[in-house]
Amino acid sequence: MANDASIKATSSNKELTMLAEDGRRLLQYVARHGNLTINNDIAKGIISVSAKVDNNSWTISDEIQLIHCYDRLARQVYPVTIESIKAVVPDKISGKLSHPTASKTITWYRYYTVLTLIFLLAIQMFYLFGYTLIQTLADYSPPITNSIPVEIEANYLLLKDWNHIWMLGQELELKRVSVDNTSDSDLGIAFSTNLIAAQSFVQMLQNYLLPLIYGLLGALIFVLRTLLQQVRNLTYTSSREIGYRLRLTLGCLAGMITGWFLKPNMGEMALSPMALAFLAGYSIEVLFTILDKLIDSIRRQSAPSNNTNIKDQSS
Template identity: 55%
Template sequence: MGDGMERIKMTSNIDAQDALKVLICEGIQMLEYVARHGELSIDPKIAAGVYRAKERIESKQWKVEDEILLLQCYDQLAKQIYPVTLESLKAVKPPIKRGKWISPSAAKVINWYRRYTVITLLILLVVQMYSLFGHTLTEALYKESELTSKPMIEWSPETKANYRLLAHWNSVWLFGGQFASDDESADSQMVNLSAQLIAAESVLQMLQNYVLPLFYGLLGAFIFVLRSLLNQVRTLTYTSSREVGYRLRLTLGCLAGMITGWLMKPDMGEMALSPMAVAFLSGYSIEVLFTLLDRLIDQVRQNQPSPVAKSRMPD
């Protein structure tokens, strides 16, 4: 029984010493930050207290007074460097392991967001160009008045080219499928043309009302996150706990873009900003969009009569 108690005491002493060594190392890191920061100055008493604690624990002459002094110095340093914290210093400052610099967690996060921002932008450009090309083809075919009076064999070369390009355009989202019919009669050709135009209009409407606003909102959220990361890395205030909020912001950016697509149609007439630009701004500043929605809901609630007022109304 006695041997067991002695082992427990020895283990607890070792754990306490390890914890004190961690505090001393973190105190030295904060002193290095203060020394490198031009607007901050080192208090000689605090620096002496930290390095005195390091000397005492290495020489195994540790006392209670030394621990109290170390904690006081640690507290003063933490207050002096605020809003920078030990967690943010470790996340931004590259550590050294086995004589080599290791990429900090902040650099890995920035690379991840930068990579997927570029991917999102490229996808958005491809979808945008695909949508504009389809819109141009459908508008050109609708303007051709000869489609309603002449068979396909009598169409002009430009009209035939637009029709074939529209068929290829539709085959992209049909994964190689076609609306072609074996019947070559004039009525069948007109039905095939109508099917091509109706299908193209449906896909264009889906792209303009849902897909493009979603990607614009996502791109806006990515840009906001990158700017926030840049500012936090520059001020050494980035911590890994912010990563959860950034991931949630991407989801909310997609949602904000889709909400903009639902509320603002591309054919709403002349507007100061296009719906896609508003979707980008909604993804970038999510708080503004949801604040406006909350105010709208509160306004609707205030305009509704209360249940007590309804009960007092005469029949």
């Protein structure tokens, strides 16, 4: 029984010591910000009880006073909390400043944003190169003879190599077709096959992959901007990390949704739909609010017709 009592007392001392340290840290935060004022009763209560806790001379009334003062101080500084201060402000450990959670989170999301941007630029350039070749060859029909313009032949060979890249080295036909040494029918089939394959792949990039990446990039920029504001206001906590990860997933989904509803022409590189995909990833709430309103309007329109069918059946 004596051991149990000593364990409980030690645990109580640790909790009270932690509460006193957190109270002093909140007081330091209030003192460093000119837009907040410290109530004298709260400051005296926390500091006096903290000194007693350090000397291990506190009583039950002191503990009650500390909890009461801490509660009043926490209400005063909200939405800043002790958790957000610990997550943002570096602390000294063994004489060295530690890296807070917010700093690590910003670093990781900065890396994610840069990698996403590099990947997007690579896909964008690959898309534009293939699109340019397709536009050059789209209006050209395979000739009856093997004599074709040099420019067309060069674009056709480049298109074959472009297809060779996204197909990971595989060939579209069982037999490799050469422009200089092939029959007329084989030349026409090879020309059409490579052109159709390239058009299909460019369409998939435009309708699915590019909107997804743009939506992800928009979500990442929103997260970075939100992190900057929260770090500046000392309101960031580690629990927000789950929301940020979900936001990235929803950003990808929002970008794909714009790709489904908006199927732009291949000609202008579809800057407007890609910009909408980026905005959808950045402002997910707006997109899903529009979808919710659309569903509600459909539900309201279908409700009278259902009621009319029920009345007709009953009559």
